[in-house]
Amino acid sequence: MLAGQTMPELPEVEAARQKLERWTLDQPIHALEVLDDKLAVDPARLVGQRITRWERRGKALVARLPDSALFLHLGMTGKLVRDPGERPYQRLRLTCNQMVAFIDPRRFGDARTLSHAEADALLAALGPDARDNPLDAAALKAAMGRGKTPLKTRLLEQQRLAGLGNIAVIEACYRANVHPHAPVDRLDDAAWTRLVPAIQAHLEATLAAIDPDAELTYLSEGAPSEFLVYGHEDAPCERCGTRIVREVLAGRPTFWCTQCQPLP
DNA sequence: TACATTGTTCCGTC
DNA sequence: CGACGGAACAATGT
Numbered sequence: 681m682l683a684g685q686t687m688p689e690l691p692e693v694e695a696a697r698q699k700l701e702r703w704t705l706d707q708p709i710h711a712l713e714v715l716d717d718k719l720a721v722d723p724a725r726l727v728g729q730r731i732t733r734w735e736r737r738g739k740a741l742v743a744r745l746p747d748s749a750l751f752l753h754l755g756m757t758g759k760l761v762r763d764p765g766e767r768p769y770q771r772l773r774l775t776c777n778q779m780v781a782f783i784d785p786r787r788f789g790d791a792r793t794l795s796h797a798e799a800d801a802l803l804a805a806l807g808p809d810a811r812d813n814p815l816d817a818a819a820l821k822a823a824m825g826r827g828k829t830p831l832k833t834r835l836l837e838q839q840r841l842a843g844l845g846n847i848a849v850i851e852a853c854y855r856a857n858v859h860p861h862a863p864v865d866r867l868d869d870a871a872w873t874r875l876v877p878a879i880q881a882h883l884e885a886t887l888a889a890i891d892p893d894a895e896l897t898y899l900s901e902g903a904p905s906e907f908l909v910y911g912h913e914d915a916p917c918e919r920c921g922t923r924i925v926r927e928v929l930a931g932r933p934t935f936w937c938t939q940c941q942p943l944p
Numbered sequence: 945t946a947c948a949t950t951g952t953t954c955c956g957t958c
Numbered sequence: 959c960g961a962c963g964g965a966a967c968a969a970t971g972t
Contacts, residue, residue, distance in 0.1 A: 687949065718968095739950090756949050756969090786969050788950055829962075838951075845950070931965070932949080947972085954966075958959105 688754040690739060690811055690843030691887040692896055696760050697736040699892070700743070700780070703762060704731050707776035709745075716771040722793040726750060731776070737803045738810070738842025742794075749799035755789030758782060759896045810843035811883050817872040824864045831867065832860035833930045844879070846932040847910050848886075852879045854909040859941040860934050861927075866944040909935045 688696070708730045712723035729745040736742075743750040764770055764781035772782040772791050782791060794802065807823060808815065815823060823841055824834040834840060835849045844852070853860045856878035858871050890896070908918065912935055913926035922939035 753951085755951080785971080786949075788968070790951095827962080833963075836951090930963085948970105950968100952967085954964105956962105956964090958962085 687756055687845055687847065688739065688758060688896065689845040689848050689886070690809075691883055691890060693736055693739045693741060693754060693843075694811070694887060695890045695892060695896065696754060697734050697741055699760055699762075700734045700741070703778060703780050704743075704774065704776045705734060706730060706732070709774065709776055711773070711775040713773040713775075714771075715773065716787070718787065719771060719791045720793065721750070721772060721791050725793050735803070736809070737812075738806050738838050739845075740803060740806060740842070742799050742803065744796070744799075749794045749796050751790070751792045751794050751799060751802060752782065753790040755784060755786065757786040758784040758789035761895060806838050806842040807840045808842065810841050810879060811887075815841070815876060817869065817876050820876055821864075821867070821869075821872045826865055828863040828865060830861045830929060831858065831864055832934060834864055836930060843883075846934075847907065848879070848882055850910045850935055851882045851908055853941065854878075854936060855881055857940050859943045860936055861929060862944050868944070871944070909937065911935065 709727050712721065712726050714721045714723065725748045726745060729747060731743050731745055733744040734741065735744065739753060741752040761767065761781050761783050763779055764773070764783065767781070767783060769783050769785040770781045771784050771787065774780045782789070824831065825840070832849050832853065835844050836846065850860060852875065856871065856874040858867065858875060909924055912924040915924050916922065917924055917937040917940060920937065920939045922937050924935055925938055926933055926935050928934065
């Protein structure tokens with residue numbers, strides 16, 4: 681049972697998309713304030729137009745308007761807040777019927793005004809969305825490619841499968857009893873077959889734990905969190921009691937049970 | 945202080 | 959030399 685959010689991964693971005701729909705869909709943009717010069721957002725291309733659609737693919741969000749598109753990525757600490765008042769770290773303020781602020785303390789997020797063609801190209805560069813287009817085992821295997829590259833590395837590549845971040849990959853591998861360092865060439869069909877529902881189960885459990893009306897809160901803000909294996913270094917595996925191992929791979933912490941997730 | 949975190953870009957290696 | 963994988967980068971709170 682999962683509770684709370686950490687980084688914005690696919691489920692958090694989907695929750696943000698739903699908020700944006702509730703707050704801005706079919707409404708003309710009354711004002712757009714760019715509070716951070718790093719964001720290549722041109723209000724002149726957007727103000728006065730009506731948002732006809734909010735799309736999401738993986739962690740990417742795109743607002744469609746008649747003549748332009750607005751790309752939004754939450755990065756590591758991004759969130760959307762209604763009526764932000766004087767809260768710090770606001771980077772963008774979008775006002776339709778009500779004001780919505782893009783708040784992002786780490787500033788790893790992004791927002792850009794794009795043409796529809798540019799937005800299409802950006803979305804097309806991403807792999808299939810990990811939730812909207814659930815892959816079967818054969819398609820997942822094909823998407824992960826060949827070679828000695830660790831499964832974790834490939835699952836993180838957004839152009840292969842869009843939406844999974846470090847935590848989602850670690851949790852899915854644990855659920856599937858697959859070693860995150862396993863070279864993709866070494867995984868048998870049974871492993872690919874286990875990975876598909878493992879990924880889905882993690883995403884759905886995380887999504888179900890998000891209160892659609894509450895502001896996203898992150899671990900650094902003291903949000904409660906309960907992962908199956910992420911962060912459990914040296915703690916006993918909940919299935920077999922073996923001590924959970926931590927190692928850095930692809931520059932990010934990796935956790936697994938050496939008993940449940942043997943290296944193939 | 946070093947570390948944590950994301951996705952992209954760069955560079956060394958095979 | 960092409961492909962690949964690790965490191966660096968940006969930013970800031972703990």
